[in-house]
Amino acid sequence: xxxxxxxxxxxxxxxxxxxxxxxxxxxxxxxxxxxxxxxxxxxxxxxxxxxxxxxxxxxxxxxxxxxxxxxxxxxxxxxxxxxxxxxxxxxxxxxxxxxxxxxxxxxxxxxxxxxxxxxxxxxxxxxxxxxxxxxxxxxxxxxxxxxxxxxxxxxxxxxxxxxxxxxxxxxxxxxxxxxxxxxxxxxxxxxxxxxxxxxxxxxxxxx
Amino acid sequence: xxxxxxxxxxxxxxxxxxxxxxxxxxxxxxxxxxxxxxxxxxxxxxxxxxxxxxxxxxxxxxxxxxxxxxxxxxxxxxxxxxxxxxxxxxxxxxxxxxxxxxxxxxxxxxxxxxxxxxxxxxxxxxxxxxxxxxxxxxxxxxxxxxxxxxxxxxxxxxxxxxxxxxxxxxxxxxxxxxxxxxxxxxxxxxxxxxxxxxxxxxxxxxx
Amino acid sequence: xxxxxxxxxxxxxxxxxxxxxxxxxxxxxxxxxxxxxxxxxxxxxxxxxxxxxxxxxxxxxxxxxxxxxxxxxxxxxxxxxxxxxxxxxxxxxxxxxxxxxxxxxxxxxxxxxxxxxxxxxxxxxxxxxxxxxxxxxxxxxxxxxxxxxxxxxxxxxxxxxxxxxxxxxxxxxxxxxxxxxxxxxxxxxxxxxxxxxxxxxxxxxxx
Numbered sequence: 001x002x003x004x005x006x007x008x009x010x011x012x013x014x015x016x017x018x019x020x021x022x023x024x025x026x027x028x029x030x031x032x033x034x035x036x037x038x039x040x041x042x043x044x045x046x047x048x049x050x051x052x053x054x055x056x057x058x059x060x061x062x063x064x065x066x067x068x069x070x071x072x073x074x075x076x077x078x079x080x081x082x083x084x085x086x087x088x089x090x091x092x093x094x095x096x097x098x099x100x101x102x103x104x105x106x107x108x109x110x111x112x113x114x115x116x117x118x119x120x121x122x123x124x125x126x127x128x129x130x131x132x133x134x135x136x137x138x139x140x141x142x143x144x145x146x147x148x149x150x151x152x153x154x155x156x157x158x159x160x161x162x163x164x165x166x167x168x169x170x171x172x173x174x175x176x177x178x179x180x181x182x183x184x185x186x187x188x189x190x191x192x193x194x195x196x197x198x199x200x201x202x203x204x205x206x207x
Numbered sequence: 208x209x210x211x212x213x214x215x216x217x218x219x220x221x222x223x224x225x226x227x228x229x230x231x232x233x234x235x236x237x238x239x240x241x242x243x244x245x246x247x248x249x250x251x252x253x254x255x256x257x258x259x260x261x262x263x264x265x266x267x268x269x270x271x272x273x274x275x276x277x278x279x280x281x282x283x284x285x286x287x288x289x290x291x292x293x294x295x296x297x298x299x300x301x302x303x304x305x306x307x308x309x310x311x312x313x314x315x316x317x318x319x320x321x322x323x324x325x326x327x328x329x330x331x332x333x334x335x336x337x338x339x340x341x342x343x344x345x346x347x348x349x350x351x352x353x354x355x356x357x358x359x360x361x362x363x364x365x366x367x368x369x370x371x372x373x374x375x376x377x378x379x380x381x382x383x384x385x386x387x388x389x390x391x392x393x394x395x396x397x398x399x400x401x402x403x404x405x406x407x408x409x410x411x412x413x414x
Numbered sequence: 415x416x417x418x419x420x421x422x423x424x425x426x427x428x429x430x431x432x433x434x435x436x437x438x439x440x441x442x443x444x445x446x447x448x449x450x451x452x453x454x455x456x457x458x459x460x461x462x463x464x465x466x467x468x469x470x471x472x473x474x475x476x477x478x479x480x481x482x483x484x485x486x487x488x489x490x491x492x493x494x495x496x497x498x499x500x501x502x503x504x505x506x507x508x509x510x511x512x513x514x515x516x517x518x519x520x521x522x523x524x525x526x527x528x529x530x531x532x533x534x535x536x537x538x539x540x541x542x543x544x545x546x547x548x549x550x551x552x553x554x555x556x557x558x559x560x561x562x563x564x565x566x567x568x569x570x571x572x573x574x575x576x577x578x579x580x581x582x583x584x585x586x587x588x589x590x591x592x593x594x595x596x597x598x599x600x601x602x603x604x605x606x607x608x609x610x611x612x613x614x615x616x617x618x619x620x621x
Contacts, residue, residue: 033360037337040330048260053462055471057262062323068330114472119479123454123486130451138345138552153447240567244544247537255467264469265528272533279537345552 005174006106009181011070013102016095017132018043018071022078023092024140032079038139039075040068042099042132050107050128054114093192096133096145097155101184104129104156105163105177118164125160126153151191159184212381213313216388218277220309223302224339225250225278229285230299231347239286245346246282247275249306249339257314257335261321300399303340303352304362308391311336311363312370312384325371332367333360358398366391419588420520423595425484427516430509431546432457432485436492437506438554446493452553453489454482456513456546464521464542468528507606510547510559511569515598518543518570519577519591532578539574540567565605573598 018039025038044061051059061067108125116124130153137144145152163180171179190196225246232245251268258266268274315332323331337360344351352359370387374380397403432453439452458475465473475481522539530538544567551558559566577594581587604610 031358031361033333033364037334037360040334052259052466053471053473053476055473057260057264057471058321058323059260059262062260062327065324065326068327072330116472116476117479120476120482123482126447127451127454134553139341139351144553151445153451154445157447238565238568240540240571244541244567247541259466264467264471265530266467266469269467269530269534272531275534275537346548346558 006109006177009102009177010106011066013099013106014043014067014070015074017099017103018074019078020092020095020099020133021071021136022075023088023095024136024142025075026078026088027092028140032076035075035079036072038136039071039078041139042096042136043071043074044068044132045135046103046107046128046130046132049131050110050124053124054111054116056114093145097185097188097192100129100133100152100156100188101159101181103132104159104184105180108160108163108180109173109177112164122157122160122164125163126156129156129159151187151196155184155188155191158187213316213384216309216384217313218273220306220313221250221274221277222281224306224310225281226285227299227302227306227340228278228343229282230295230302231343231349232282233285233295234299235347239283242282242286243279245343246278246285248346249303249343250278250281251275251339252342253310253314253335253337253339256338257317257331260331261318261323263321300352304392304395304399307336307340307359307363307395308366308388310339311366311391312387315367315370315387316380316384319371329364329367329371332370333363336363336366358394358403362391362395362398365394420523420591423516423591424520425480427513427520428457428481428484429488431513431517432488433492434506434509434513434547435485435550436489437502437509438550438556439489440492440502441506441556442554446490449489449493450486452550453485453492455553456510456550457485457488458482459546459549460517460521460542460544461546463545464524464538467538468525468530470528507559511599511602511606514543514547514566514570514602515573515595517546518573518598519594522574522577522594523587523591526578536571536574536578539577540570543570543573565601565610569598569602569605572601 021039021042022035025035028034028038030038044067047067048059048061051057104125106125107128108121111121111124112118134144159180162183163176166176166179167173228246228249229242232242235241235245237245251274254274255266255268258264311332313332314335315328318328318331319325341351366387369390370383373383373386378386435453435456436449439449442448442452444452458481461481462473462475465471518539520539521542522535525535525538526532548558573594576597577590580590580593585593
């Protein structure tokens with residue numbers, strides 16, 4: 001039996017994004033079914049949108065129970081073991097960072113395999129990586145992390161570009177995937193640790 | 208002419224969820240077209256997502272005007288007759304409860320007929336029942352009922368499970384549908400009346 | 415080389431809705447990638463939903479880079495040149511009005527060409543025109559313009575009806591498109607300028 005490294009990355013991405021959703025559910029004091037629903041949003045939401053716009057039906061989690069099962073298991077695990085206020089927001093931020101980098105690279109790869117242009121593939125990698133977490137945050141009435149002012153969509157962009165550049169340089173797909181994930185996670189990590197902000201426009205005077 | 212009991216349940220579910228949307232529009236003081244748009248969100252939103260992820264195109268309300276017509280009629284009816292503040296939130300809550308139980312069971316049945324696993328069918332019944340109302344509440348900038356802290360997603364889960372267990376026990380499909388709806392509505396009703404809460408994690412100290 | 419007037423209208427609609435998204439990003443003080451993501455939501459969101467429910471796959475922007483390119487260019491332009499607080503909200507409102515009228519008419523035409531009934535075509539024109547901007551506003555945690563209390567969904571409705579009536583009267587398609595856009599924009603403009611409000615129900619006493 002061989003293990004598909006792509007599938008392993010997908011399961012890790014699903015689990016970490018599901019944990020981020022469950023931690024958000026914990027902060028909103030939901031019950032165990034609420035944890036499961038909120039874990040599923042970031043875990044399968046972005047990929048569902050990716051499959052839909054590409055016309056890949058039924059979407060990926062319908063014919064393989066693993067995705068939903070991993071997300072629900074992650075939710076149940078957080079429900080019973082992770083009730084540690086003060087620790088939750090930090091863990092949510094880092095799980096989200098890992099999921100962001102993983103899904104940006106995986107989204108780009110799947111879009112490329114579906115035959116779209118490089119331009120659209122990058123845009124799909126970034127958007128689908130961002131969308132799941134955005135839905136999670138909107139449901140919880142929190143300011144989405146993508147609006148945090150820190151480097152966020154940028155990290156997904158770097159992950160997607162790094163993966164494509166590595167591929168173009170002749171690097172094997174599996175290694176390229178890893179390079180993309182590490183590059184994206186590194187950028188987001190720098191943003192979290194140093195509260196690094198890109199030049200932004202706008203003033204405090206909101207109008 | 209025979210009447211399809213499944214279609215009758217669908218129309219009832221569409222009407223009660225549309226009424227819940229129109230009542231939310233009334234609370235937000237929208238005009239008659241706003242009422243219609245907001246009534247359509249819960250009335251056809253969940254089923255649209257269900258059809259999309261299963262790859263059933265065009266989605267159910269494109270080829271049969273009844274769904275949109277019933278939702279718009281319900282919106283117009285609420286617009287002219289239901290302006291009774293103090294009464295609206297209570298009615299919205301109960302219409303939403305009925306729609307939740309109906310759509311959880313119908314979503315499970317349609318998913319099973321599309322050939323997905325029981326695990327995915329339950330998950331789709333619950334998620335699609337919850338999604339329409341969640342969109343309605345998010346648009347109105349209200350805390351979604353699913354986050355109310357009361358038994359909510361749980362009721363959809365019970366409706367879906369009860370329907371499947373009744374089917375497995377050899378009960379005819381129509382009767383099983385009724386059993387599922389009654390079970391789910393009863394659980395949600397107990398939650399509403401007694402403000403019953405499942406064990407939840409989390410503290411007041413939000414972090 | 416001939417220029418398709420329909421395509422020109424689509425590009426204008428895409429650009430103005432993208433500008434509205436970028437202006438919302440400016441108000442939320444996002445970075446340049448945030449501008450791009452938020453510009454894409456209204457620019458391609460409504461049409462994506464339209465294509466999905468009609469079963470047209472892959473959706474329109476996958477095989478033609480123009481839509482995403484125009485939206486990103488508009489976002490970059492706003493990022494570098496439009497940082498003028500006090501001016502932004504006014505411009506956002508008018509760009510949104512133009513996009514609303516354009517997309518209501520285009521959505522109606524595409525739905526009619528897909529063979530749906532007139533009733534569903536109008537409903538799809540209105541809903542898809544409204545949805546993109548609604549997503550943009552929800553992400554920014556602003557009250558959606560559709561809930562502003564001013565004539566909004568109504569303008570999309572008028573645009574869609576005017577286009578269909580013009581077609582029925584034997585007017586060529588291109589001219590009918592123009593009539594619909596002008597009618598819808600005029601209604602929305604009157605709503606913005608005079609703060610015109612349709613009869614609405616509801617009291618200050620929110621319950």
